[in-house]
Amino acid sequence: MKKNGVKMIKIKAKDVDVFYGKKQALFNISLDIEENQVTALIGPSGCGKSTFLRCLNRMNDVIDICSVKGEILINDFNINDKSCDVVRLREKIGMVFQKPNPFPKTLYENVSYGPTIHGMAQSKQEMDEIVETSLKKAALWEEVKDRLHEPGTGLSGGQQQRLCIARAISVRPEVILMDEPCSALDPIATAQIEELIDELKKEHTIIIVTHSMAQAARVSQNTGFFHLGQLIEHGSTDKIFKNPDNKKTQDYITGRFG
Amino acid sequence: MNKNKEQLLNKRYKAEQRFRLYGQSAIFMALLFLTIFIFKIFSTGYSAFQKTWLIVPVTFDPELMMLEQNPSKEDIQDADYYDIALKSMADLDLNANEDQENELKRMVSYFFEKEIKNELLNDPNLIGKTKEVYLTASDDLDQVFKGNYPRDLPEDQRRVSDYQLKIFDQLVVNGMVESKFNISFFTNADSREAELAGIASSFMGSIFSILVCLMIAFPVAVLAAIYLEEFAPKNRFTDFIEVNINNLAAVPSIVFGLLGLGVLLAIFQLPRSTPLVGGITLSLMTLPTIIIAARASLKAVPPSIREAALAMGASRMQTTMHHTVPLSMPGTLSGTIIGLAQALGETAPLILIGMVAFVNTIPGSPMDPAASLPVQIYIWAESAERGFVEKVSACIMVLLGFLITMNLFAQIIRHKFEKKWS
């Protein structure tokens, strides 16, 4: 989104290196992510795009041997700083995963889990409200409002993924990270998610990793191309898909390697 | 070329058929052995659930019992029943000489005096009257009646004399022998007399041991598993621990018995022969089994669930307690039950800590001396009396029933509560 003609930068990555043990997975990634826009990260498998995504909410912390260097500024605050509280960070930065992974609990519990652990609702009514708005925003409310207390695992794949999105937005994150959110879904469910992404970008900054270049082209305003742990090219999506600057980017998006 | 192909194809099909045949015969063999085993146990054991009674008319003669007029309850309690008991047995053959009277007395259990006494205690109005009383037949006659006794042996090689057999046959003809369900097998403690021996003591002993074992092993094992799986850093030390837990699961149970003996009894001075010590020893043995089961089911919780919780901003502890552990519980519980079932069938360590002692009382707490079912089987199998043979099988049946119930329970838990993800 432009304010006074200036692009608002939400996330600023500066010289990010990631190591798995001795193996370097990301080299010197510097990338600016615009606020209230969808940024797609594309690239062949193992290129580091998911790794980069997981740097943004420090999910890499879970992996013992993984170490991250460099600065990632979100709202001008370095999340790799020691003073950054991971729990707070993840409240601000939601994540949706490749495979729909609702908790094996009821729909209601799935959505209310985040607000519960972050103490966002003072009463049952408030919680009901949060659940309802989250499900509405995830375009799932109409389909499930009569069975909120049935298990979330009973939904179809697409509904499960939207449930996961509802769960992610229940804590009103500023940024939503999506790691190949449609790779396990059929085209209709994919289209629904894509429509949802378009809707969500009004209130959230979205970063999506996808293997489908067509999807990246459809949903994103900016695209970054990763290859072998390096950010090869980053720019507006129509530029990348019509006339990329880099030969490697072109070869990748036209299907000449990978 | 084509012919070659055809031959090759035929060969392949034949090889497949052969392989299938091997598999089928292997399964057949296994089933055969199982059937033989079960058949053997049931055929020898089922009769233990029946008990032979002699129906003997007893005259409650107050004089012989040294009772005065209108005796109080205490008087009846303290009365002398030996004479009337002896007399009612002797009366079965009015021509019997003294030796034969002795033999007649041995046709019922030594407990017969008490059985007569109980009869009177139940109905004090019987004084001076005659009533047909059910007396437990001696174990040998019990076997004779069940047809398990070799009558054609020479007399000096069997414990039942020709005279006793003659009288017994007369009684059978007169309808004075009856077979009824053997309640005492379940309510009596162990006894030297086969006809009176029951499994109550060892059954309770087993239950107490298992409870103690569960209460110690389950929390310790689950906590250990959670720590190792969810929190411990992966380094050489935790690898070492992991290897050793697996080793521990392979340690012969008798070694744990020695540990119990050396540490619990010798150092901590815990009471010998008790389910408490037995349970602690068994818990040491069960610990690795439960840890392994719990870790396996924690591992089986898809990482996506953990990621989902972490990404929602849950702390590690919250992730573990809210999601991972509840999801792993069915697997952990069924693993625990299987571990306990294993412990239930364990004999060697219990023998070492003295649970092999002859206990003729029913334990009321884990601190009372008791036997356990497998040890009871061991004790009875050691005994010479023919009456114990069927008891061993019957006890095995009870133990198997117990184990099957537990395993069934484990299966039910697993199927009913296991969450389906994806």
Added chain:
Amino acid sequence: MSEAPHTVKSYEEELKNLNANIVKMGSACEDALGKAIHAITTRNSDIAENVIQDDEKIDKYEALIEQQVVNLIALRQPMAIDLRETVTALKMSSDLERIGDLAKNISKRTLLLNENLPKNLVDSLNRVSTNVQKQLKSTLDAYLERSAPIAVNVWEGDEQIDDLTNLCMQEVIKYLKDNEKNLEDGTHLLFVTKNVERIGDHTTNVAEQIYFLVKGEYLEGDRPKGTEPIVTGEK
């Protein structure tokens, strides 16, 4: 093509096939233009007839290319260079088809001419035609070599054609003024001249498309600096 081959070979084949068809169509147009000019300057009816007949071939090429492009877009979803390749092919084919039509129109008019033409006029027509032919040839070369500089050259050369066309027009007008009976032939010649000029315009269009194909940018907004600007504003 200078690109590395596609992972999917059949896709690569389809693109190559499309490419080849454009080249074939282009040379058919070049051929038609050459023959049409030859026919009118030498007053050869046979060749003119030939050109008229051959136009059907060019139309067929256009239909074929259009079909191939639609298939590629529907089934392969081409991206970046492939997308430009496909879209350019579509646009080029329609320009080339127009060139074919115009050549055919020249030949039709050739058959209608009655008198011998004055040498000045023929020379003038020849000059502009040769220039257009050269332009068309360069354009096809640019396409074959994926060369942006050649395309720019062609684009810039359009100005000269316009000038030559004006000269030729003047000759035709003079021819008209000369004699009243020249009216019919003169009108035809006006159209022929205009047609040649139109062919030049279409050729320039194709050159623009080739520039977009190679560079991914449009020529108008971003003129190469180093070369002398000959054309101003007018396309």
